[in-house]
Structures are given as structure tokens and as C-alpha cells.
Amino acid sequence: MIIIKNLRKSYGGHLVIQVPDLVLKPGIHWFKGANGSGKTTFFRTLAGMLPFEGDIQLHAWDIRKQPIDYRLHINYGEAEPDYPEFLTANDLIQFVGHAKKASQKQVNQLIETFGVHDFLYQPTGTYSSGMLKKTSLILAFLGTPKVIILDEPLITIDDATVQKVYDLVSQYHTQGVTFLLSSHQDFIFEKLPIQGLYQVHNKTIHLIRNQQ
């Protein structure tokens, strides 16, 4: 469960998003919103990547008081990943995997699932956008997170990989992992049991539908 209170995120005094009170229960949550509405800023803030005002708590871990436990249990997949071009997917996966305490077995399974073995040792500067996206999705599933945030997880990847993302989200969800997703495309509801649907609009987040 994620508890957000009095969250305000500004850039240089310019308010981007504020969330007075929001509780995200375990499940899969879909955040919709126009370009520039603040979805990515909200996600990055939750992932501990941006400073903010207010309080965020994941289970018993406060983002400021228990920064290590909090970050160990929340993962983030970028919408448009961009890595230093001289690093290989293997460099990134091993580095993040070590930090997130992922087992080598899990690392190998994810590499196999997303089929990145062919370019694992190539510098990311030679990657297509789909290859970069696959790398970022692997990073997002590493370790034993309680929450995985996937920003536009279905863009730039082929249909077979889209199916694998659905399968992985379903599999992790049955293991108790909460997902926060954003997408301009409609998710296939039969494949993903979306519990909460939210609209990011007017610098805040509105609950549209709650399935629970």
C-alpha cells in the first residue's frame, strides 16, 4: 500500500503536481493523462528520484526515514529510457540487479524472457528504441519489489514483447506486487485486472473508477 499526503512537486517554484491525499491499495493501477500532465513527474517522485514536499510511505517504509528499504521495494521503468551509450545492457542489469538484491537466476530468467541476449554485451548507443525499452523493463522487474512503476510500458516494443509484459505483470501481481502503469493505449482488461483508474489532470490526480 502506498500512502501519499500533501505531496507537492514544483520545478523552480512552478507547481507541476499536487496530491493532497491518496492511498493506493495493492493491485494494478492505471494512470491516464495528456502529455505534460505530470504523470512522469509523479512516477519519478514516487520512485524516489525527485525531491518533493509532503509525505510518501510504502507499507511501513517512509521515503525519507527509511530511504534504503523504500527504494529496495519500489522499482521504476522509464517511458523513454536513455542510458550512457558506452554501457552495455549487461553492465546496467548487473549493477541494478546487485543494488536491488536480485538473484542471478532471476537476472538470467528476465534476460531470457525479453530476449536481450543477442545484444546484451553491445553498448546501448547502438540500440534501437525497442532494445532500450526491453532493457529498462528488465531493470524494472529486478529484485523483490512490492511496487513496480511502468511508465508507458507498451510503447516501441513488438507484439510478442507486449504479450510478455502482460504475462510478467500478471505473474508478479499474483505474487502480491502492486503496479502503477501509464499508457496512452488502452490496456486489454481481460489480460490485466486493473483495479484503479486515475486521471492526471489540472495538476492533480482524480480517481475515475475503482474496481474493488
Add this chain to the structure above:
Amino acid sequence: MKSIINILRKTFVIEYYRLNTGFLFLVAMFGFGILRPEDHIALATYAFTSPFLLSLGLSLWGLYHLKVVYFVRQRLLFSSHEFLYHLVTVSKPRRWAGLLYVHFMLWLPVVLYAGFVGYYGWLFGQHQAVIITMSFALFLPFTGVMAYEYRLFHPNPDTRLSILSGFLNRQFTKPYWSYFLLYLFQKAPILLFLTKVFTCFIVYGICKIYPTDAYDERLFSLAAATIALSHSVMLLHLYEFEHLQLPLLRNLPLTLFQRGLQYTILFILLVFPESIFMIRYHPSGISWVYTLEWWVLILGLFWLIFGRFLQQHYLMDLLLRQGFYAFISLFFLIMFQIPTFLLAVCSLGAGIYLFHRHYYNSEYIVSKDNLKLRPEE
């Protein structure tokens, strides 16, 4: 044809010289800084009479040729350069002329040097050796054309990896502290080169002038301040690099101690060349204990500068202004004989304090335009 040449010039020739200014400057410094023009003429004349020396010189040019070929073939792998694969639709003579133009322009320093020494070789009657040399300089570009032609017709991304880098990437996973060093070598080589030449020259200079007059240790402390502040732009690059290209770092469950340790390793590596110069030219009148304090002062100032970046997002003009004030402050502290040990501990302590307090609050604001309202808002 004019449009093809124009595109090739912008995508390869200008880029090559922009990225290799430091390298060519270094070669020119070594080549023409150490040897006078008459030495070059004498060396060329001697080389033309000695097959061994001649083959050695041609081998060096061969290495430069490989560097040029590698550069162009690597550029053809970039997604931003994929449009150049349309060249396969151009007629072969035009395509080859374009590719020959590219290689010849990148190969120009060698051709000019070969022309310079060849002229004097010819004057001294070494006609056969001069013909061999000039043929070598004019023939090699054609092998470059073949290499580019092959890449244009074999644009398979999965087989592009060079055998050596592929082997190294399979054998070793890059440690985190190496990321920024690789960034400097690849993205900011001129900054790296000029900073290191300047700071190593300072270390060499103070070590040489120290025994010549009644200087004391303050000379070295002032040098430490200059060396550290000369790295301000490099540390700004570190701050930008992590915020823009590795934002995922702040999502990782690493303690501040672990992160701080990685930065310390990085700073030690950054100051490694100056440390080597200090050890190599260490004056006998300076104690090794003081040398250690001097080294810690540089590291402490690195920490302080980096901590300030985390505390406040700097723009370059503000950075230069602050750097000036910082140097004036350090100058007076050092001249008033504040112990180097105290300065080192204070700067290190202040830097680590700023890091601890501001690491998670640090935020990169790309430009003031980001603060304006966006159309949809």
C-alpha cells in the same frame, strides 16, 4: 554530388575534427613541441635512408589510418546516421568519390606531413623512398573506402560489435565508478585533456621551482587549490551526467556511505595523474606527511565543490563567479598560514555534510524554459 559531399562533410569531417581536437593537439605538441622543423627534416632524411625507420613511420601512419576507419564505421552504427545508408542507392562512382572525400579529409594531416617530409626527401635525392611513402599515403584511403563500402552494404546491428570490445564486455562488468571516467574519455575528451595538461603542468612547475628560492609549503597549498578549482567544470559534468543520463541512481537502495565511497574512489582516480607527477618530481624539502595533507586537501575540495552542486543547481556563469571567490578565499586562508591539514579536514567535512544533506534533494533543472507554463497547461 555537391549535396552528398555537404552531408558527408557535416556528418564525418567536422565531427571528427571537433571530437579529436585534443588528440591532434597532443600529437602536434609532441611532434612540433619537442622537435624543431629542421629536426623533422633531418629525421625525414634519415628515415628515407633507413628501411627500418621508414617502416616504423609508415606503421604509425597505419595506426592513424585504423583510427580514422574505426571512427567512420562507428558513426555508421549510430541511429542518428542511419540515413547515410541511402548512399547505397547512389551510383558507385559517386558513392566512392564521396567516401574517398571523407577518408581523404580525415587523413589530411598525414598527407600534409608526408608532403612536407617528402619534399625534403626528394631534394636530398631519396626518390625511391619518397615514392613509396607518397604511394602509401595516397593508397591507404582506398582501403578505407572499401571498409565503408562494406559497412554500408552490411548494416546488421547484431554483428557490428568489434571483437575486442565484445570480448572485454563479456569478460568484465564495468564498475559504477568507471562510468564517469568513460564518459569523460568519450564525451568530454578535450576538457579532460586540457584540465589534466594544465594541472599536471602546475604540479611539475611547483616541484621544479620550489628548490630554487625560499618558498614554503604554502606554494603547494595554493597549487592544490588551483588544481581542485580547475576541476570545477569536470565536477559539474559529473553532476549533470548522473542527473541526465543515470537518474535511476536515485531509485537504487544504496546507503549514502556506499554512494560516498564510490565518489571517493572516483575522485582518487581523477586526481591520479597529479598524484603520479607529485611522487615523480617530489622535492626533498617537502615531507611526505605534508604531501598526504596536500592530496587530502585536493580531495576535500573536490568533495566541497561537488557538495555545492548538490546543494544548488549551478549555471556556468554562476560557477565561474563562485570559483573566483572560492580561490580568493583559499588564497587568503593559505597565505595567513592556516594549516593545510585543517583546510583539508574542513573542506572534506563540509563536502560530505553537503552531500549527506542534499543528495536526495538535488535536482537538475535543464533550463529556465522548463519553468514556463507548457501549452497544454
